[in-house]
Amino acid sequence: MDITLNVNGRPEQFSAQPNELLVERLRDGLGLTGTKVGCDTGQCGSCVVRLDGRSVKSCLVLTASAAGGEIATIEGVTTRGGELSGLQEALRQEHGTQCGFCTPGMVMALGELVDATADGPAPTEPEIREWLTGNLCRCTGYHSVVRGVQRACAAHRDEVPAGSAASTAAAPEV
Amino acid sequence: MTTVTGEAPADRGGVLGQPLDSREDPQLLRGEATYVADIDLPGTAHMAILGSPVAHARILSIETKAAEQLPGVLKVATAADFADVMPLPCIWIPGGVESHFPPHPYGLPGARPVLTGDTVRHVGDPIAVVVAETPRQAAAALAAIAVEYEPLPVVTRADEALADGAPQLHEAVPGNLNAYWTCGDKDRTDAAIAAAEVTVELDLVNQRTINSPIEPRGAVGDYDPATGEYTLYASTQGPHNHRFLLAALVLGIPFNKLRVIAPTVGGSFGTKGYLYPDMPLVLLLSKALGRPVKWVDTRTGLMNSTVQGRDHRQHVTLAGTRDGRITAVRCTSYANLGAYPSTIGPGVATALMGRSISGMYDIDAAFCEVYAAFTNTVSLGAQRGSGRAEAAFLMERLVDRYASEIGMDPAAVRRKNLVPKEKFPYDNGLGWTYDSGNYQLNFDKAIELSGYADMSARKAEARTRGKRLGVGIATYVAICGVGPSTRMSQEGMLGGTWESANIRVHPTGEVTVTVGSASTGQSHGTVFAQVAADELGIDPETVQVHEGDTQKAPYGQGTYGSRSYSMAAPAVALTARKLKAKLVRAGAVFLGVPEDKVVYEGGAIHEEGNPENTKTFAELAMAMWYGWGLPPEIEPALDETTHFDPPDFNYPFGTHVAVVEIDELTGETEVVAYTAVDDAGNIGNPKIVQGQIEGSIVHGLGQALLEVAEYDENGRLVSADLGHYALPRAADVPFFALDKTVTPSPHNPLGAKGAGEIATVPPAAAVVNAVVDALSDLGVRHIDMPLTPEKVWRRLRGESQ
Numbered sequence: 024m025d026i027t028l029n030v031n032g033r034p035e036q037f038s039a040q041p042n043e044l045l046v047e048r049l050r051d052g053l054g055l056t057g058t059k060v061g062c063d064t065g066q067c068g069s070c071v072v073r074l075d076g077r078s079v080k081s082c083l084v085l086t087a088s089a090a091g092g093e094i095a096t097i098e099g100v101t102t103r104g105g106e107l108s109g110l111q112e113a114l115r116q117e118h119g120t121q122c123g124f125c126t127p128g129m130v131m132a133l134g135e136l137v138d139a140t141a142d143g144p145a146p147t148e149p150e151i152r153e154w155l156t157g158n159l160c161r162c163t164g165y166h167s168v169v170r171g172v173q174r175a176c177a178a179h180r181d182e183v184p185a186g187s188a189a190s191t192a193a194a195p196e197v
Numbered sequence: 198m199t200t201v202t203g204e205a206p207a208d209r210g211g212v213l214g215q216p217l218d219s220r221e222d223p224q225l226l227r228g229e230a231t232y233v234a235d236i237d238l239p240g241t242a243h244m245a246i247l248g249s250p251v252a253h254a255r256i257l258s259i260e261t262k263a264a265e266q267l268p269g270v271l272k273v274a275t276a277a278d279f280a281d282v283m284p285l286p287c288i289w290i291p292g293g294v295e296s297h298f299p300p301h302p303y304g305l306p307g308a309r310p311v312l313t314g315d316t317v318r319h320v321g322d323p324i325a326v327v328v329a330e331t332p333r334q335a336a337a338a339l340a341a342i343a344v345e346y347e348p349l350p351v352v353t354r355a356d357e358a359l360a361d362g363a364p365q366l367h368e369a370v371p372g373n374l375n376a377y378w379t380c381g382d383k384d385r386t387d388a389a390i391a392a393a394e395v396t397v398e399l400d401l402v403n404q405r406t407i408n409s410p411i412e413p414r415g416a417v418g419d420y421d422p423a424t425g426e427y428t429l430y431a432s433t434q435g436p437h438n439h440r441f442l443l444a445a446l447v448l449g450i451p452f453n454k455l456r457v458i459a460p461t462v463g464g465s466f467g468t469k470g471y472l473y474p475d476m477p478l479v480l481l482l483s484k485a486l487g488r489p490v491k492w493v494d495t496r497t498g499l500m501n502s503t504v505q506g507r508d509h510r511q512h513v514t515l516a517g518t519r520d521g522r523i524t525a526v527r528c529t530s531y532a533n534l535g536a537y538p539s540t541i542g543p544g545v546a547t548a549l550m551g552r553s554i555s556g557m558y559d560i561d562a563a564f565c566e567v568y569a570a571f572t573n574t575v576s577l578g579a580q581r582g583s584g585r586a587e588a589a590f591l592m593e594r595l596v597d598r599y600a601s602e603i604g605m606d607p608a609a610v611r612r613k614n615l616v617p618k619e620k621f622p623y624d625n626g627l628g629w630t631y632d633s634g635n636y637q638l639n640f641d642k643a644i645e646l647s648g649y650a651d652m653s654a655r656k657a658e659a660r661t662r663g664k665r666l667g668v669g670i671a672t673y674v675a676i677c678g679v680g681p682s683t684r685m686s687q688e689g690m691l692g693g694t695w696e697s698a699n700i701r702v703h704p705t706g707e708v709t710v711t712v713g714s715a716s717t718g719q720s721h722g723t724v725f726a727q728v729a730a731d732e733l734g735i736d737p738e739t740v741q742v743h744e745g746d747t748q749k750a751p752y753g754q755g756t757y758g759s760r761s762y763s764m765a766a767p768a769v770a771l772t773a774r775k776l777k778a779k780l781v782r783a784g785a786v787f788l789g790v791p792e793d794k795v796v797y798e799g800g801a802i803h804e805e806g807n808p809e810n811t812k813t814f815a816e817l818a819m820a821m822w823y824g825w826g827l828p829p830e831i832e833p834a835l836d837e838t839t840h841f842d843p844p845d846f847n848y849p850f851g852t853h854v855a856v857v858e859i860d861e862l863t864g865e866t867e868v869v870a871y872t873a874v875d876d877a878g879n880i881g882n883p884k885i886v887q888g889q890i891e892g893s894i895v896h897g898l899g900q901a902l903l904e905v906a907e908y909d910e911n912g913r914l915v916s917a918d919l920g921h922y923a924l925p926r927a928a929d930v931p932f933f934a935l936d937k938t939v940t941p942s943p944h945n946p947l948g949a950k951g952a953g954e955i956a957t958v959p960p961a962a963a964v965v966n967a968v969v970d971a972l973s974d975l976g977v978r979h980i981d982m983p984l985t986p987e988k989v990w991r992r993l994r995g996e997s998q
Contacts, residue, residue, distance in 0.1 A: 054237075056234070056235035057227070057229065059234075059463075060234065060493075061412060061413065061463075061496065062495075063495045063496050063918065064496065064919060064920050066496075066919035066920055067411055067496075067919055096228075098228060100227070100228075103227070103229060104227075105227070107223060107227070111227065114222070115218060115219075118218070118219055118222065118887075118888045120219075121718035121720070121888060121889070121892065122225075122410070122411070122461075122463045122718025123221070123230050123461065123463065124411045124463030124464060126225050126226055126228070130226060130228075148932075149928070151927075152927040153927075155926070155927035156927055156928050159919065159924050160927075161408075161410055161466065161892070161924065162464050162889075164891040164892040164893070164894060164896070165895065165926075165930065166891045166930075168927070169932075
């Protein structure tokens with residue numbers, strides 16, 4: 024079937040099988056390999072992209088069902104070698120990635136949280152942790168990721184990050 | 198090879214030890230890093246592997262014709278196609294072999310063939326492969342391969358595999374026993390236990406767990422008929438090791454015709470250092486088809502093929518006095534090796550566990566025996582903290598039982614038995630000689646930081662909320678820095694375990710460091726640049742680090758057992774010192790002064806007492822590139838390599854305290870506070886180490902509370918996807934309270950000890966101790982992991998285990 028998608032601001036037209044997964048189109052069809060595949064059952068979150076603004080697991084979305092939609096992948100967050108987004112920069116400062124395989128999915132999922140809370144109060148630590156339950160990470164234990172989100176939200180609000188490595192007793196120098 | 202001892206550098210105020218941001222992170226955060234699955238060579242064909250659906254059976258026939266005719270299928274291959282290929286070797290033979298020269302692991306009983314042709318021994322055992330134009334076509338063709346099986350009886354537990362009449366896995370291994378291995382003094386230990394005032398015993402199950410790096414494994418084989426050279430891209434933590442094993446021991450091809458490249462690797466935790474059938478298969482099939490062949494595992498595939506961890510059933514005994522002095526510890530363990538001996542699995546299950554059981558305690562008599570057995574399960578291998586975590590678990594559970602038995606505070610019992618500071622180096626009587634430590638300082642710091650003194654009040658407060666609060670302590674010593682090659686040969690390791698680094702100074706003064714190790718997410722590029730820059734007195738921004746490509750990197754063994762910072766980083770430091778020494782010799786010429794008047798300081802040389810007579814690092818680099826005026830005994834250029842083989846291992850240690858609350862209605866256990874004080878010697882980059890410690894603790898908490906590789910009575914892995922195998926998620930853990938003590942190791946020039954995975958060692962023991970503490974008034978003395986709400990709920994209601 025013929026399908027049109029808007030991916031990172033670019034219109035893409037192609038023919039796809041009805042059973043094709045969105046992640047297959049992105050990785051194999053469009054060469055956008057920043058989106059990762061870590062499991063077969065929608066558990067790990069490495070393949071999260073944003074579809075019409077909402078973060079979705081692209082291994083659980085059929086390409087056909089996304090037809091006409093606006094897709095944002097990690098490649099659309101910044102250019103290759105380009106300046107990091109506020110969230111990415113905050114994660115960098117908190118070392119919120121180790122092997123990096125889950126990271127693009129994390130950035131896409133957390134991007135929605137940061138955007139969704141931009142005009143209100145910053146999300147609390149439990150809210151951030153709850154939001155992150157759709158993304159598995161085996162390296163970091165999540166702490167540096169949570170601190171990264173706190174830092175990003177604080178920077179957006181021009182505040183000292185509540186849970187950053189610099190300011191909390193929970194994370195003294197090791 | 199170089200060995201350096203006794204040099205623990207003071208804080209020089211350099212860049213080493215600073216929490217620099219990881220230079221790898223931006224690329225990872227932008228999703229730009231290339232993992233195996235992202236490699237797309239022109240003309241690539243795709244491989245899929247048919248794994249056995251049954252745990253134990255004789256193969257009566259395999260019919261591949263239908264599969265061969267499906268669209269896109271290029272090749273279907275079975276064991277018959279690989280008759281010349283040697284089985285995958287195991288290179289860690291517990292207890293050593295008679296002679297290590299020449300080392301020759303061929304013919305070890307039970308070794309895994311590349312594909313199995315006559316018998317399948319676990320679910321997932323590879324039987325056939327399909328190569329097709331697309332991954333979907335390859336996967337679809339697997340379903341068209343018809344295999345006729347004659348079922349055989351199944352055994353999945355090590356103790357049951359050793360019983361009379363148990364199903365037999367390998368004709369060459371009667372009774373399924375791979376190794377009976379011991380360490381320590383049996384007679385002395387038995388006598389101490391017989392004479393003891395108090396003895397306590399426990400039967401423990403250290404359940405099988407699955408490492409679960411988020412990146413599944415993958416491999417791309419690319420054979421070039423023009424040169425006869427093979428290239429393997431693989432998610433490996435030891436590209437040189439894989440090259441050695443494949444070229445020399447499996448494929449029998451010239452060493453210089455195989456190149457192994459580790460691209461970015463998405464976590465490993467032990468699993469990606471092993472040799473798997475897919476690696477030779479993609480190489481051989483690439484040659485056969487004249488195209489690159491790519492294979493990427495699925496999650497369920499990984500869970501049925503990639504090495505799993507832990508899996509001991511143990512009977513353990515501790516003896517002591519009424520006033521809290523431990524006099525003996527003894528362990529009998531049944532270790533489950535799975536269906537085949539993995540690359541180093543048998544060593545993990547024996548020496549790494551057995552020699553570690555006495556932990557931080559000064560115990561007069563200790564003994565451990567391990568029966569390592571084959572079963573119809575996935576092969577066993579390393580898992581973050583492997584061996585050491587199993588040892589800490591049994592010891593720390595025993596100490597709590599003992600404290601309870603004699604009515605003494607568990608912290609007081611521990612403190613009384615710590616190896617005293619003045620006893621280092623300390624021979625633990627089990628085969629390890631601990632290099633250095635101040636256990637009292639470390640222990641006291643953790644107890645203080647955890648607020649241990651206030652726990653009674655907190656328990657009472659929790660009860661008013663329907664919660665039972667418990668506190669559990671666990672200490673540990675984690676052998677790291679594997680290791681001294683001769684010492685490892687005595688353990689049965691067939692192969693060197695040294696590490697290497699090369700530093701090349703470019704004519705314009707920038708520096709490239711190349712190491713034999715290979716990162717799986719540990720920011721090697723950041724930390725090794727810090728080491729080189731610190732030694733040379735230059736800006737770390739001018740230092741690039743490369744690794745992971747056997748054609749470019751000096752020989753080295755890879756990253757495992759938290760070894761890179763105490764094995765590869767010392768090689769970097771020693772190489773930098775060689776360069777400095779050369780620059781001092783050459784500097785005498787450039788400054789026109791005697792060599793003993795040349796001072797190397799701050800990335801430059803100057804004449805002693807005359808700072809005006811000086812040359813910068815960049816000036817020296819260019820001068821050495823030109824080579825003008827050098828005497829014949831000084832070679833031009835600046836390019837040095839070091840192979841570092843330490844005099845002995847190093848022994849990080851630490852104390853963790855878990856505080857849990859159990860919901861009396863639901864049985865749910867929540868970790869509400871967690872304190873960790875670890876000692877990894879001198880640390881290169883505290884920010885990176887903090888991340889590794891946090892991740893390690895969460896991994897350990899996963900074993901305590903969530904994770905188990907569950908095999909049913911037919912040998913089928915029930916928990917074969919991430920919906921059934923529960924990994925910790927962000928909401929499962931609180932922030933931790935972390936601190937450190939610093940006791941440099943005398944066994945390397947940086948005073949470094951292993952760090953990356955050490956904090957995985959104690960959490961399981963700390964959490965189980967905490968839960969048993971919370972339930973102790975109900976008469977609960979032990980609960981097997983994982984501590985699921987149902988299990989705890991039943992114990993709350995007085996049911997026995």
